[in-house]
Amino acid sequence: MHAIEKIREKHPAPFYIYDGKIISEQASVLRKTFPGFGLLFSVKANPFPPVLKKMASLGIGADAASAKEVGLALEAGIPAENIYYSCPAPTREDIAQVIGKCHIIADSFHELSLLEEAASECGRNLSVGLRIHPDFTLNGSPQIPSKFGIDESLVWKTDFSEKYPHLTIHGLHIHIRSQILDTEKLARYYDNVLDLAVKLQNFLGTKLDYINFGGGVGKVYDKTRQSPLDYEKLREVVSCSISKHKSDLSAQLLLESGRFLACDCGTYVTEIVDIKRSHGKTFYIVKNGANGFFKPVLRQMLLPFQPDHIGASYEPFATENDHYEINVLSESSETEVVDIAGHLCSGADIMAKDVAVKKGNIGDFVTFSHAGSYAYSLAPLLFSSQPLPQQFFIDE
Numbered sequence: 363m364h365a366i367e368k369i370r371e372k373h374p375a376p377f378y379i380y381d382g383k384i385i386s387e388q389a390s391v392l393r394k395t396f397p398g399f400g401l402l403f404s405v406k407a408n409p410f411p412p413v414l415k416k417m418a419s420l421g422i423g424a425d426a427a428s429a430k431e432v433g434l435a436l437e438a439g440i441p442a443e444n445i446y447y448s449c450p451a452p453t454r455e456d457i458a459q460v461i462g463k464c465h466i467i468a469d470s471f472h473e474l475s476l477l478e479e480a481a482s483e484c485g486r487n488l489s490v491g492l493r494i495h496p497d498f499t500l501n502g503s504p505q506i507p508s509k510f511g512i513d514e515s516l517v518w519k520t521d522f523s524e525k526y527p528h529l530t531i532h533g534l535h536i537h538i539r540s541q542i543l544d545t546e547k548l549a550r551y552y553d554n555v556l557d558l559a560v561k562l563q564n565f566l567g568t569k570l571d572y573i574n575f576g577g578g579v580g581k582v583y584d585k586t587r588q589s590p591l592d593y594e595k596l597r598e599v600v601s602c603s604i605s606k607h608k609s610d611l612s613a614q615l616l617l618e619s620g621r622f623l624a625c626d627c628g629t630y631v632t633e634i635v636d637i638k639r640s641h642g643k644t645f646y647i648v649k650n651g652a653n654g655f656f657k658p659v660l661r662q663m664l665l666p667f668q669p670d671h672i673g674a675s676y677e678p679f680a681t682e683n684d685h686y687e688i689n690v691l692s693e694s695s696e697t698e699v700v701d702i703a704g705h706l707c708s709g710a711d712i713m714a715k716d717v718a719v720k721k722g723n724i725g726d727f728v729t730f731s732h733a734g735s736y737a738y739s740l741a742p743l744l745f746s747s748q749p750l751p752q753q754f755f756i757d758e
């Protein structure tokens with residue numbers, strides 16, 4: 363709270379505040395659980411330059427989904443060799459911007475053609491990674507269609523060196539889903555990826571330089587309904603799996619994470635600008651609801667459709683058991699059950715419904731937890747042309 367008080371003396375709400383110490387703590391959990399792995403921060407989760415600089419200072423690389431994100435990562439001091447560009451459908455112009463500045467992971471045959479064209483124009487060979495949509499799934503159920511990557515079955519039918527003579531496939535990337543909290547499933551997934559990597563090496567006749575397991579390491583949003591992964595068990599099982607594949611693979615293993623590294627470092631701070639009572643309900647109306655921190659609003663929009671059964675494909679917009687700690691920073695000792703609504707001209711701009719909070723007054727600040735990932739970068743900030751939230755980074 364101390365940092366929030368300091369900022370509010372000089373700056374109006376709304377604002378985001380990110381705590382670098384929490385990023386360090388989260389990174390050290392990943393380092394202990396996955397010794398020897400390279401860590402990549404998914405820039406889309408939070409591209410705020412001080413957050414990226416913090417990642418750079420911890421030796422964390424970047425998972426960049428656009429040319430702009432590659433540029434942000436470089437500016438933050440992340441070396442080109444630690445930046446992995448993977449975009450579902452880059453254009454020729456995108457490729458021209460990133461080539462030579464990072465590793466490129468091809469997501470489709472069309473992208474491979476664009477890369478082949480770019481490489482042959484320069485008259486040189488280009489090493490690229492391949493994002494594969496694997497035949498295996500997290501639950502062992504039959505695979506479903508995906509707009510991401512190249513279907514595994516199509517990979518085995520392709521003569522890459524004949525079709526793309528200027529390209530060498532030197533890396534494998536798979537991202538099956540985000541927010542996995544089942545230790546056994548996650549460990550089995552890593553084992554499946556390693557099996558596939560060996561198969562790919564045998565098929566290509568070359569050793570891979572890197573195997574990128576994508577995201578997936580889940581974090582607890584709602585302590586009453588979720589348990590964290592068993593990190594010790596995960597470390598043991600994954601290290602067994604790596605030992606099993608050791609004689610076949612010499613690749614650098616990579617993990618991507620947006621939320622695990624950054625979600626808990628962020629707090630969104632807004633302010634009550636009006637209090638209304640309507641038909642027995644109390645509304646605290648705050649500055650920049652959806653157009654500041656969208657995820658809580660989306661949660662309320664999706665609740666009638668049971669988002670906890672929607673599955674993973676709506677990430678990062680909808681998250682299972684999405685939950686926020688909400689505090690009204692008031693002097694009152696009373697509590698009140700209220701709806702917290704944003705000030706947009708939309709009935710859907712509701713950040714929390716029937717939530718018990720400290721009784722507040724106009725001018726009191728309201729804080730939301732879990733605002734370090736998919737928060738500022740996910741909000742429809744331009745709707746209604748309100749002032750944008752500011753962002754602050756502390757590292758104490």
Ligand SMILES: Cc1ncc(COP(=O)(O)O)c(C=O)c1O
Nearest residue numbers: 404537540541577618619620621
């Ligand atoms: C390819 C890829 N990697 C990594 C991530 C990061 O996942 P998370 O923030 O859930 O850890 C995402 C999220 O959408 C992704 O699409």
